Amino acid sequence: MDHPLRAPLEIEFDYTRSLGPVLSEFMTALAGRRILGARGADGRVHAPPFEYDPVGSAPPGELTEVGPEGTVVSWSWMPEPLEGQPLAGPFAWALIRLDGADTTMLHAVDAGSAAAMRTGLRVRTRWAASRVGSIRDIACFEPCHGVNAAEEAGAAEEAGAVTGTITPVRLSYMHTASPGESAYLRGLADHRLLGQRCGVCGHVYVPPRGTCPADGVPTQEEVELPDTGTVTTFCVVNVAYPGQRVTPPYVAAAVLLDGADIAFQHLILGCEPSEVRMGLRVRAVWSDSGISHFAPTGEPDAAYETYARDL
Ligand SMILES: [Zn+2]
Numbered sequence: 001m002d003h004p005l006r007a008p009l010e011i012e013f014d015y016t017r018s019l020g021p022v023l024s025e026f027m028t029a030l031a032g033r034r035i036l037g038a039r040g041a042d043g044r045v046h047a048p049p050f051e052y053d054p055v056g057s058a059p060p061g062e063l064t065e066v067g068p069e070g071t072v073v074s075w076s077w078m079p080e081p082l083e084g085q086p087l088a089g090p091f092a093w094a095l096i097r098l099d100g101a102d103t104t105m106l107h108a109v110d111a112g113s114a115a116a117m118r119t120g121l122r123v124r125t126r127w128a129a130s131r132v133g134s135i136r137d138i139a140c141f142e143p144c145h146g147v148n149a150a151e152e153a154g155a156a157e158e159a160g161a162v163t164g165t166i167t168p169v170r171l172s173y174m175h176t177a178s179p180g181e182s183a184y185l186r187g188l189a190d191h192r193l194l195g196q197r198c199g200v201c202g203h204v205y206v207p208p209r210g211t212c213p214a215d216g217v218p219t220q221e222e223v224e225l226p227d228t229g230t231v232t233t234f235c236v237v238n239v240a241y242p243g244q245r246v247t248p249p250y251v252a253a254a255v256l257l258d259g260a261d262i263a264f265q266h267l268i269l270g271c272e273p274s275e276v277r278m279g280l281r282v283r284a285v286w287s288d289s290g291i292s293h294f295a296p297t298g299e300p301d302a303a304y305e306t307y308a309r310d311l
Contacts (some may be wrong), residue, residue, distance in 0.1 A: 005182045012170040019163055022051045025063055027162040030137040032125050036063040037101045047101035061195055067098035068125035069144060074104075077114040084170070086140050092117045108140040116143065119140055135161025180208035183222065186281055188290035195260060197221040203261035227284035228293070229257040230302040236273045251276045256310050263310055270295030279304060 019027060022038065026049055029036045035115045035271035037047030038060030047066045052059060081087055086108035094117075095104035110126065123141040131137035177185060179198055184207045193207030196219035203212065204223050212219055213215035216274035234253035251273045254263035268276050270285070270293070279301035 002182065002186065004267055005177045007175055007177075008171045008172065011176045012169065013050055013170065015167040015168075015169050015229045017165060019165055020051060020061060022049050022063070023165075024161060024163045025049075027133040027135075027137075027165065028160075029063075029065075029161060030135070031131045031133040033068075033123065033131070033137075034065055034126075035067040035098060035138075037098070037103075044102040044190035045100060046103045047098050059294070064100070066100035070096040070098035070101070070123055071117055072106075072109065072117070072121040072123060072139070075109065075117050076116065076121060078108075079114075084168075086136070090114075091140065094123070094141070096123060105278065107135075107138060112141045130296050134165060141287045150258055176210075178210045180210040181293075184208055186225075188251040191286045193225040193227055193284075195223045195225055195257075197223050204259055205262055206257060206260045209259060223259070225259045225282055227257070227286075227291075228297060229255045229260070229282055230265075230307050231268065231276060231278060231280040231282060231294075231308045232256050232263050232279060234268065234276050236276075250275045253282075253294070255282060256307050261310065266291060268295070269293040278303070279307070 004264070026036050035047060037045045038049030039045050039287065040050065040053045040060075041058065045064060045066065047174040049060055049063055065145055068087055072132070073095045075088070075092045078085070079090050079091050081089065081091065085091075087110055090113070092109040092111055094107065094109045096107055096109075097104045099189045109121075109123055111121070122144040124144050126142050128137050128139040158190065184194050193206060194208070196208035196210075197202045197204045198212035198215055198217065198219050199221065200215040200217055201212060205212070205219060205226070208219060210219060211217060231253045232255070234251050236249050236251055238249050240248055246267065246269070251266045251268040253264060253276065255266050256263040268282060275296070281297045281299040281302060283297045284291045285293050285295050
C-alpha cells in the first residue's frame with residue numbers, strides 16, 4: 001500500500017479591528033510612552049483599562065496613568081520562544097501589577113535566566129525604539145536594578161490618535177492525509193476521480209471519508225467516478241479578498257458527481273454567474289494540479305428529483 005501523503009499547510013490572515021474609545025486612548029498613550037488604567041466603581045484601578053466596568057458595567061471616566069514600573073505577581077519561563085513572540089531569546093511571561101494599578105497585565109520580562117525571575121521582582125518598562133500605538137510599543141519589561149524608569153523614559157512624544165489595530169494570525173501545521181484521501185489525491189494527479197462505497201448502505205463518498213458517517217463502518221471499496229455532475233446549490237462570490245485567484249463575481253457551487261451520493265464544492269467558470277442554476281450539468285476542466293474548475297456541458301438540466309435528496 002502507498003504511504004499516506006503529507007504536506008505542510010499554513011493558514012494566515014490579518015485580523016483588523018477598530019479599538020473603540022477606551023482602547024484607542026490606551027494605545028495612543030502607549031505611542032507616547034505612557035500606560036493608562038481605568039478606575040472602577042469599587043475604586044480599583046485596572047491596567048490595561050476595561051471598556052466596561054466589571055462591577056457596574058459603565059464605561060470608565062477619565063483614564064489614569066500607571067507604571068512605568070511594577071511588580072511581578074506570577075510568571076512562567078519560556079525557554080524556547082516561538083516565532084512572533086516578544087523576545088527571540090528565553091524570557092518569562094509574567095503577570096505584572098504596575099505601580100498605581102490593582103490588577104495585573106500579561107507581558108514578557110527579559111530577565112536573562114529563570115534563576116533571576118521571582119514573584120515580587122520589581123520590573124520596569126522597556127519601550128520599543130519606534131512606537132505605533134500597539135501593545136508591542138512595550139517591547140518587554142526588565143528587572144529594575146536600581147534605575148528609575150520614569151527618569152530614563154524622557155519626555156512623552158506627541159502622537160496621532162490610534163483608532164484601530166491589525167493582528168496577524170497564523171497557523172502552520174503538517175497535514176497527513178488518510179489512506180482514502182491519499183488515494184483520492186493521487187487519482188487527481190492522474191485526472192481520475194476516486195471515491196469509496198459503503199458496504200452497508202451503498203452510498204458513494206467523494207472525496208472518501210474512510211468511514212460511512214451514516215453506518216459508522218470503514219469504506220474500502222474504491223469507485224472511479226466520471227468527471228461530470230450536477231450543480232445542486234451555489235452562491236455568487238462578490239467579495240474581493242487578498243490572494244483571490246478569480247476576479248469576482250464568480251460562482252462557488254456544490255457539485256454532485258454522477259454516481260456520487262454527496263456533493264463537493266468547486267468553482268463554476270466558463271459561463272456568466274447569472275447563467276448558473278440548480279440542475280446545471282457540468283464537467284471538470286483539468287489542470288496539471290487537478291481540477292481547475294467545472295464548466296457547463298450544454299446538456300439539458302438535470303431533473304430536480306435526481307438531486308433533491310442531496311441538497
Ligand atoms: Zn453507509
